[in-house]
Amino acid sequence: MSEELLRVEAVSKAFGGVQVLRDVSLSLKGGEVLALVGANGAGKSTLIKVICGAHAADEGAIYIDGQKQSYRTVRDAVAAGVAVAHQHNMTISRLTGAQNIELGREPTRLGLIDKRELRRRAEALWRAFDVNIDIDAECGDLGPGEQKIVDILKALATNPRILILDEPTATLTLGESKRLFAFIDQLRAKNIGVIFISHHLQEVLDHCDSVVVLKDGRLVHQGLVDETLTREDIVQMMIGRSVAREKRASSAVDGETVLAVQNLKVANLHVGRFEANRGEVVGIAGLIGSGQTEFLQCLAGARRPAQTGSVMLFDKTALPRTVGDAVVSGIYSVPADRINTAMFGALTVEENLSSASLAGLSSKGFISSRMARTRAAELISALAIKCAGQGQKVQELSGGNQQKVSFARWLSRPGLSEASLKNQIFLLDNPTEGVDVGAKAEFYDLIGRLAKRGGTVIVTSAEFTELIAICDRIYCISDGTLRDHFPAVEMTEEALLLKTN
Numbered sequence: 001m002s003e004e005l006l007r008v009e010a011v012s013k014a015f016g017g018v019q020v021l022r023d024v025s026l027s028l029k030g031g032e033v034l035a036l037v038g039a040n041g042a043g044k045s046t047l048i049k050v051i052c053g054a055h056a057a058d059e060g061a062i063y064i065d066g067q068k069q070s071y072r073t074v075r076d077a078v079a080a081g082v083a084v085a086h087q088h089n090m091t092i093s094r095l096t097g098a099q100n101i102e103l104g105r106e107p108t109r110l111g112l113i114d115k116r117e118l119r120r121r122a123e124a125l126w127r128a129f130d131v132n133i134d135i136d137a138e139c140g141d142l143g144p145g146e147q148k149i150v151d152i153l154k155a156l157a158t159n160p161r162i163l164i165l166d167e168p169t170a171t172l173t174l175g176e177s178k179r180l181f182a183f184i185d186q187l188r189a190k191n192i193g194v195i196f197i198s199h200h201l202q203e204v205l206d207h208c209d210s211v212v213v214l215k216d217g218r219l220v221h222q223g224l225v226d227e228t229l230t231r232e233d234i235v236q237m238m239i240g241r242s243v244a245r246e247k248r249a250s251s252a253v254d255g256e257t258v259l260a261v262q263n264l265k266v267a268n269l270h271v272g273r274f275e276a277n278r279g280e281v282v283g284i285a286g287l288i289g290s291g292q293t294e295f296l297q298c299l300a301g302a303r304r305p306a307q308t309g310s311v312m313l314f315d316k317t318a319l320p321r322t323v324g325d326a327v328v329s330g331i332y333s334v335p336a337d338r339i340n341t342a343m344f345g346a347l348t349v350e351e352n353l354s355s356a357s358l359a360g361l362s363s364k365g366f367i368s369s370r371m372a373r374t375r376a377a378e379l380i381s382a383l384a385i386k387c388a389g390q391g392q393k394v395q396e397l398s399g400g401n402q403q404k405v406s407f408a409r410w411l412s413r414p415g416l417s418e419a420s421l422k423n424q425i426f427l428l429d430n431p432t433e434g435v436d437v438g439a440k441a442e443f444y445d446l447i448g449r450l451a452k453r454g455g456t457v458i459v460t461s462a463e464f465t466e467l468i469a470i471c472d473r474i475y476c477i478s479d480g481t482l483r484d485h486f487p488a489v490e491m492t493e494e495a496l497l498l499k500t501n
């Protein structure tokens with residue numbers, strides 16, 4: 001590793017009186033892959049935004065190559081050699097990989113886009129990083145792991161010396177993540193300094209050189225990743241307690257089938273046979289983009305399948321036609337794209353938490369604001385949602401805390417009481433994406449409690465270890481078909497990978 005490339009010195013930042021970063025200092029060398037970890041709301045994204053010019057620090061300074069930076073915009077930071085690849089896929093599906101890589105920087109000739117030069121530039125980058133993807137294919141035809149690499153190449157097209165990767169593996173399966181790490185090794189070899197944000201602590205230990213831990217806006221640790229540092233050490237530093245990784249006790253499945261689907265077709269998926277029982281947590285394992293999201297959308301009334309086949313859903317023989325029908329039938333959904341589709345960013349935490357259960361919070365036609373407040377307070381405490389108060393706008397929360405609100409919205413409907421949830425189905429599409437280890441444990445506990453009360457939970461996850469830990473049975477999607485299922489206790493991550501490839 002070479003000389004110090006980036007130095008963050010005593011940076012502090014507050015929003016509206018809430019201190020989010022306190023006196024944070026860290027250092028990054030060329031060729032170093034530095035992991036930035038911390039619980040949801042610890043201040044990781046805010047720190048990144050200060051480094052990449054999106055926020056100005058209240059106090060402190062950023063140095064690159066020992067030079068104090070005075071940049072005020074993202075463009076200034078790019079000019080100084082800083083680039084960011086954001087967590088959510090920013091590629092445009094109808095453009096090719098090459099067009100995405102050069103998006104916003106297209107070379108022109110006689111006032112028109114010079115397609116040949118554009119292709120040449122993208123290819124030069126592609127060759128420099130020895131990437132094994134088709135840059136002439138439309139991004140919509142690439143897998144999520146390949147799209148992530150296109151996103152990173154797009155950031156690299158600005159020729160940065162410091163590259164920030166914000167949760168790049170959050171939606172990738174293990175195989176896709178491995179490919180991404182091989183790519184990160186190339187960045188290291190080219191002496192690029194990488195800041196890597198992740199909630200997957202094992203990959204931090206396996207692939208990063210050093211780690212910085214933030215807790216409540218303070219830096220509590222910066223050090224090398226070596227054999228003496230364990231996952232448990234990092235968890236302790238992040239949340240001040242340890243989090244067990246044991247399996248949840250299997251729920252009291254009473255065997256009564258509440259949902260059975262045969263021969264359904266949706267997107268690129270054929271559902272040969274799928275069943276879910278009362279009191280059961282059923283997992284669906286598949287590579288991202290295998291059709292599991294679309295299948296859950298059909299069950300939630302948000303999409304019509306191309307072919308319905310035969311259906312048994314409680315006492316009906318059809319799937320819900322609308323989301324409203326589904327909710328009336330007792331089917332609640334936490335969709336994958338929840339931040340855009342299932343939340344009201346401009347409304348408060350309390351309003352979002354109440355929005356799925358207004359009828360239950362009403363008396364004589366009026367919403368009881370006392371009941372809404374009490375219910376919201378219960379949920380905020382049960383899921384440890386970090387917010388300045390119930391009145392804070394959801395768009396001001398950290399990404400992980402927004403996820404928690406979207407999950408909790410549907411929990412506010414049945415409530416956290418011990419009432420039976422028989423004939424209620426919860427559809428959770430990758431529910432713990434972006435959520436920290438402590439909150440994950442709370443989610444698993446809540447999922448177990450929903451099943452114990454007789455509810456049926458159907459869940460997908462990019463993390464197969466998570467499915468093994470929380471499910472009773474797991475269906476696997478292989479060759480575009482969902483049919484085979486296995487008891488979770490008999491599964492390993494490797495076995496699931498083989499069955500879904």
Ligand SMILES: Nc1ncnc2c1ncn2[C@@H]1O[C@H](COP(=O)(O)OP(=O)(O)OP(=O)(O)O)[C@@H](O)[C@H]1O
Pocket residue numbers: 015016018020038039040041042043044045046047386387388396397398399400401434436
């Ligand atoms: N624009 C804003 N206005 C008010 N508060 C904000 C704003 N942006 C961030 N915050 C607050 O700053 C704190 C830190 O948020 P940040 O997004 O940096 O956390 P994070 O560590 O990236 O979390 P996550 O793992 O959930 O993504 C949160 O409590 C959040 O509510």
